Amino acid sequence: MAELHDLPLRDNLVGKTPYGAPQAAVPVSLNVNENTHPLPEAFIAEATEALAAALRGVNRYPDREFMGLREALAGYLGYGLTPEQVWAANGSNEVLQQILQAFGGPGRTLLSFTPTYSMYPLLADGTDTGWIAVPRAADYTVSPELAVAAITEHQPDIVVLCAPNNPTGTPMSLETVVAAYDAFDGILIVDEAYKEFDSATETAISLLPGRHRLIVSRTMSKAFAFAGVRLGYIAADSAVVDALRLVRLPYHLSGLTQAAATTAVKHSAAMLATVDEIRAERDRLGAHLTSLGYTVHDSGANFVLVGGFVDSGLVFARLREQGILVRDLGIEGHIRITAGTPEETTAVIDAITAFGAAGTV
Numbered sequence: 001m002a003e004l005h006d007l008p009l010r011d012n013l014v015g016k017t018p019y020g021a022p023q024a025a026v027p028v029s030l031n032v033n034e035n036t037h038p039l040p041e042a043f044i045a046e047a048t049e050a051l052a053a054a055l056r057g058v059n060r061y062p063d064r065e066f067m068g069l070r071e072a073l074a075g076y077l078g079y080g081l082t083p084e085q086v087w088a089a090n091g092s093n094e095v096l097q098q099i100l101q102a103f104g105g106p107g108r109t110l111l112s113f114t115p116t117y118s119m120y121p122l123l124a125d126g127t128d129t130g131w132i133a134v135p136r137a138a139d140y141t142v143s144p145e146l147a148v149a150a151i152t153e154h155q156p157d158i159v160v161l162c163a164p165n166n167p168t169g170t171p172m173s174l175e176t177v178v179a180a181y182d183a184f185d186g187i188l189i190v191d192e193a194y195k196e197f198d199s200a201t202e203t204a205i206s207l208l209p210g211r212h213r214l215i216v217s218r219t220m221s222k223a224f225a226f227a228g229v230r231l232g233y234i235a236a237d238s239a240v241v242d243a244l245r246l247v248r249l250p251y252h253l254s255g256l257t258q259a260a261a262t263t264a265v266k267h268s269a270a271m272l273a274t275v276d277e278i279r280a281e282r283d284r285l286g287a288h289l290t291s292l293g294y295t296v297h298d299s300g301a302n303f304v305l306v307g308g309f310v311d312s313g314l315v316f317a318r319l320r321e322q323g324i325l326v327r328d329l330g331i332e333g334h335i336r337i338t339a340g341t342p343e344e345t346t347a348v349i350d351a352i353t354a355f356g357a358a359g360t361v
């Protein structure tokens with residue numbers, strides 16, 4: 001068997017490791033920010049029929065432009081968006097990759113504010129786009145001043161703002177988005193993967209009119225409880241969609257994906273009915289850990305970043321032994337915990353309570 005270093009790999013991939021959040025069948029899996037609630041039965045019934053109908057047509061290539069789904073997504077997002085302003089792919093990661101293929105590449109750069117989503121640098125590597133990481137403030141916020149200073153200094157081609165931010169949960173103000181947009185003439189992506197959980201800030205979709213370099217990214221993997229289908233999407237100027245059409249693979253969105261996702265959007269109210277409960281569980285988890293002396297960072301998402309552990313690797317391992325999976329992201333003394341069902345959340349609260357107050361383990 002050959003090793004990786006025996007192969008003529010591209011220079012910027014040498015020494016890199018693939019994305020790899022642990023996947024394990026455990027009773028309480030709270031490590032990748034999925035919605036852990038069951039899907040509504042009325043949706044399952046209708047999607048089953050839609051999938052059967054789609055299967056009867058899989059001898060043909062699917063609708064390359066998936067207009068039915070784009071119309072449904074535009075209607076769901078509102079703000080007067082037309083289907084021409086909406087684009088989708090197999091997870092928002094694929095749309096982000098298409099954006100980097102179209103607007104990044106050799107000699108160009110992507111800038112973001114760290115700690116942030118671990119896929120951004122990997123997507124940059126994969127498209128040979130330079131990666132510029134600018135540290136967030138101590139409380140993980142990005143002020144308009146910080147955004148403008150970093151963009152002015154580095155002159156990136158693309159900036160991605162994760163709002164709310166993964167893994168810290170930090171919400172982002174529209175003032176920062178506007179300031180970042182005005183600070184350069186490149187592409188600004190606002191990754192709103194967790195937006196449905198953040199009712200306090202308005203969506204950056206409201207900023208789209210008159211801003212043709214702004215792209216707002218969404219996913220069905222989180223609040224929609226649809227991670228297994230792989231469906232992410234953007235809202236942007238229709239010219240941006242035309243650019244992505246240059247790099248997408250033909251028929252990239254399967255007929256089955258289109259059928260399942262279109263049905264899910266039709267059932268969006270029921271699909272999103274658990275959002276309030278998840279937020280309440282997030283706040284219960286946060287309040288409990290705060291009372292034990294842990295540092296719970298302000299979160300607008302369905303997870304919390306918790307500090308105050310002595311050894312996050314040990315905490316991960318001890319929870320894992322109890323059948324509880326959380327995320328150790330290499331932020332010293334911190335772990336990230338997804339808010340699950342009341343039972344799952346109680347399980348992780350009980351386990352950490354048994355470890356003791358902050359600074360014990």
Ligand SMILES: *Cc1c(COP(=O)(O)O)cnc(C)c1O
Pocket residue numbers: 033090091092093094117162166191193218219220221222227230231232
């Ligand atoms: C989970 C997540 C996504 C979603 O990725 P998909 O490919 O749509 O599953 C995108 N951005 C961030 C910041 C995330 O945490």
